[in-house]
Amino acid sequence: MGRITGVSAAETRERLLEAGAAAFQAQGFEGTRVADIAKGAGVSNGALYSHFSSKTELLAEALRDHGSNELASLFLDTPDRSVVDLLVAIGEGLIQRTHDHGALVLEALVAARRDGEVATLMGGHLRERDDWLVGLIREGQAEGAFDPSLSPEAVSRYCLMLLMGSILIPAAGLPPIDEGEWATFIARLGDALRPAGATTAGDAP
Numbered sequence: 001m002g003r004i005t006g007v008s009a010a011e012t013r014e015r016l017l018e019a020g021a022a023a024f025q026a027q028g029f030e031g032t033r034v035a036d037i038a039k040g041a042g043v044s045n046g047a048l049y050s051h052f053s054s055k056t057e058l059l060a061e062a063l064r065d066h067g068s069n070e071l072a073s074l075f076l077d078t079p080d081r082s083v084v085d086l087l088v089a090i091g092e093g094l095i096q097r098t099h100d101h102g103a104l105v106l107e108a109l110v111a112a113r114r115d116g117e118v119a120t121l122m123g124g125h126l127r128e129r130d131d132w133l134v135g136l137i138r139e140g141q142a143e144g145a146f147d148p149s150l151s152p153e154a155v156s157r158y159c160l161m162l163l164m165g166s167i168l169i170p171a172a173g174l175p176p177i178d179e180g181e182w183a184t185f186i187a188r189l190g191d192a193l194r195p196a197g198a199t200t201a202g203d204a205p
Contacts, residue, residue: 018040020040029059082140095179146195
């Protein structure tokens with residue numbers, strides 16, 4: 001089972017990423033063996049190591065792949081939205097997340113408490129998201145769509161904390177809150193990020 005007949009190296013790698021993500025979410029990082037991932041992808045252990053040097057590297061790529069796809073989808077939906085509108089859209093969607101939605105990140109966070117290599121990986125993963133948000137906010141400030149008096153680093157850190165919380169809350173089993181009330185709250189936060197006198201997308205003529 002080195003490689004499935006008729007399947008390219010890129011397709012094999014994608015199968016390994018999908019099998020790894022599914023195994024990590026179902027069994028946890030520590031509870032998942034390389035053999036479990038290889039079996040799920042339909043390849044040998046050796047085939048896995050030809051694509052990834054370790055289980056941790058596979059986790060890193062799975063996180064990057066899932067995160068990149070999610071961010072890309074936000075831009076593809078409405079590519080002309082402002083940075084504040086984008087953050088508001090992300091914030092509104094957090095309340096709709098299920099326990100499974102952030103399971104991969106949650107398992108990585110749990111493993112990071114006991115595994116230094118995974119902790120380093122999660123630090124890098126979060127720094128990528130932080131750099132992306134800081135850059136996006138600075139672009140918005142340069143375009144006049146984001147309050148220039150606010151620190152991009154502070155806003156980004158708040159957003160990441162909110163995102164991490166949205167992953168942990170469903171797992172804790174807290175009762176849901178009204179989506180309309182949440183949307184109103186997030187919209188109010190969005191207004192605080194706009195320059196004085198700016199209008200929201202819905203208020204624009």
